[in-house]
Amino acid sequence: MIALAPAPAAAIDDAIDDAVSRIRGRADALGAAFAELGGAIERASAGGKRFRPALVAASFQAFGGTPADAPGLYPVAAAFELLHTAFVVHDDVIDHDTMRRGIPNVSGEFRQRARSRGADASGAALLGDAAAILAGDLLLHEAVRLVALADVDARQREALLALVDDAVFVSAAGELADVENAVSAEYADSAALLTAAHDKTAVYSFTAPLSAGAVLAGASRESIAALADAGRHLGLAFQLADDLIGAFGTPAQAGRDAGGDLREAKRTPLIGFARESEDWSRVHEAISVAHTGPIAVREAQRVLDESGARARLVALVDDALTDARLAASDPSLPSGAEQLVTKIASAIARRIP
Template identity: 65%
Template sequence: MIALPADPRIHAAIEASVGRVVARADGLGPGFAALCGALSRATHGGKRLRPALVVAAFDSFGGDPAVAPGLYDVAAAFELLHTAFVVHDDVIDHDTERRGIPNVAGEFRERARVQGADDGGAALLGDAAAILAGDLLLHEALRLIAFADVDPVARELLYALLDDALYISVAGELADVENSILGERATSEDIFGAAFNKTAVYTFQAPLQAGAVLAGAAAPARNVLADAGGSLGLAFQLVDDLIGAFGSAEQAGRETGGDLRESKRTPLVALAQETPSWARVNDTLAVAHTGPIAVREAQVALEESGAPRRLRGLIDETLERVREASTDASLPARTGLLLRDLADGVERRIP
């Protein structure tokens, strides 16, 4: 677990933004009103990691909220960006639940069934609602940056960060799906590149830089933070891949071995593909969807291939780069400490 202090001002900014969407529901029909309710529920819960990183970086550079009153709106923008990606990702993965309850797509599938739709119609409405909810959240994230109470130079830099995060994350998600259908034709370079792009930039790199921008940090410090944030994000995603294969149900938020059941082409699988044990690993992955015994056989085959050990080694190397960057002379001592604490937090998540 990555522990950052909860800040009620982040929650208030998120609620205010979502409230603006809900306020537009009047006169737009019962369907849109229901969508606003589902969207509001989608933004509740979660760790709020990304907005917390914006505020933590801002504080570490000695930022003064009185000078940057738009801080919490900017932080909220990164949470709404994340929620938009999650809502769209559930459509891509055909998931109708999140955290054990119906997600936007699940709510609208049930809405369609209550109104008499068949399974095909229910799926169509569920997917359409989720796509549109994600679109609204993306709009709100951009709107928060556009209207945040910050100086014009900072706004331009912040918009560029969000712009890059959106484009790079979309490219990473698309590549991830493409790699999953290419199977063994997807190279390790492709798979590791997708892992970085779909998570590292919008989860760590951009939020940390945003906080630094708002605090008035100089370009050299922001550049160091960008590199360290990218490494943190990659390590975070690689740990997620280990959790998806070997983590407990509590860690993964679903049945253990979920990634194995879904035959996801993760960096872990890419490393296994490079070993002499690949044929056996591949055979066990092909049947992992059949139940817990098959999942356990796939886990054993992966461990015996040495791929998890290699992946843990790569995570260690990546986090070591973060710790080295934390001592850079351009960073305040508190920012260096923040980076080391984040690296320790990612490391503690390794199953």
Template identity: 65%
Template sequence: MIDVTQSPALEIAIEGSLSRIRERAAELGPAFGALGEAIAGAARGGKRFRPALVAASFDAFDAPDRHAAAVLSVATAFELLHAAFVVHDDVIDHDLVRRGVPNVAGRFRLRGRQLGADADGAAQLGDAAAILAGDLLLHEAVRLVAMADVDADVRERLLTLLDDAVFVSAAGELADVENSVAPDCAPVEQVFDAAFNKTAVYSFRAPLQAGAVLGGASPEAIVLLGHAGGRLGLAFQLVDDLIGAFGSPEQAGRESGGDLREAKRTPLVALARESADATRLDATLALARTGPVAVRDARRALDASGARGRLRDMITDTLSEVRATSRGDDLTPAAGELLREIADGIEGRIP
């Protein structure tokens, strides 16, 4: 999507914040010290594309030299914000493993059993630790922006972007859970809104705008980046939905067809249910959890419904809109090129 090979300076900034969390936690006893270590583990690895977007957007404008240090703090903040959402999301989904190893909740369940707790007690400890870990990561993200070496008006604009990212993402998460537990599939528009809110703002729109604010971009350029960032975020999420159903294990980072096995009500499924035979489709999708043959049947049903093709067309149209926006007169050539580069990367992920 973009070159996410991070500079040593950014990696040092991220590790510096994680070290601060570990050191503060260690001062408050062994249990909290263990939580600090788990937090650091949860925030390591990953693609780091959110901080890369902050840095790339900053570089795309006539960036003031005095903000060179601040961009590292703000970029780190968006990476820790992502880590916080991932930790909380695992609690919501009752997941105990992330990237093949125990996550925060999983680690503290094991700790609970080692302390002699029964299964319920260990689960309670694991959930409590993960909730607190996510809270501390959120706090650290806000602290980094609040203490960045910038003028008061720039700090206020950055905090407003962060505030919007947190609120919109939380709204999307709640809507996603509500859609998943309701007996009937929500309307297509409602499912798409949840998908957008859950990911697009904090992963694309806010990082691009934050980098531009630090880079001295004009108000008009920041508005354009906000619009394009939202569209890029939506396209990215829709591609993820296609990967979750049709992608290879390498693309998905797990067993192929994972979203179908978990019966997720994604925009892809919502579009498919608009087909003539929704009842038969529901029955086919409900069997996907039973094994590879049923997953293949579910894929065929989604293809036959036309939903896969419709979603691909939506992604293509959305990215075309971004490319048109990227040529706006209020953007620098470098900013326009950045948007097109991101669009090309997202399009290249379509399975």
């Protein structure tokens, strides 16, 4: 999402690699199973877009920061990538997923380990989930450790730790609400679904990394608050665009078969809006059979579109992006920060299917 010059991108990768190598080194000394967990963490941390640490660096530069004068920049940026990886690993446990990007994830690897040692299906699932939970815990610990030990002044450290604290708490609240909405007999209203969508992504993916870069650059409290407001709107727009991709995106956009969210009958804000339409009975019927194949998925997409839910969600994304640009026009923000927000907003708009 954010294009960086080669040097900062390489510096971010190096900081992430250093942190993961530390985990791997500590794990190697604590037994064969734990050493294998260290390897699984290393694989889980590899690749990806790494746009959260990119946001930290881009925000820092937008406020006129000079990397050579801020030795804590890249470790702090790396912390947000480890935080993301931790959430992904834990999400896979919550969703009972054993694969990611076409290969076994941490849980999948340890299920295989358990089966190779004669465990039954229940035992394999127990070990797999335990390993993934512990891997996520270690990544969360390392993320906080990176910020706690970063070469920054005391005021910056306090502000950065507060950002991480908020990111963890709000994201956890959003994830819990999302799961509760999914299992409850009654559908949550669209307002509750929108809150969950915001909380599980916006703070840790946008508000906190953007604010962290501003903190590291020595920005004023007024500037950081204005940027955080823009980040909040960007984060909501990003998640809602993701929901649209999950329902209407191409396989290339979604990274899986088209209409995956419809096949899984996910209760997203899109479905919340459909429930408020006169076509809800038709939508509900179509979604209830979407898991049967691509023809049923296309029918669910058609009915959802006709209900007006898709148009309402697209309009909400547009409104959130407009609000983000408005927040970024605050006079306390330098032009570079406003340009950064505008660039991100444009990138999110291009994702809407």
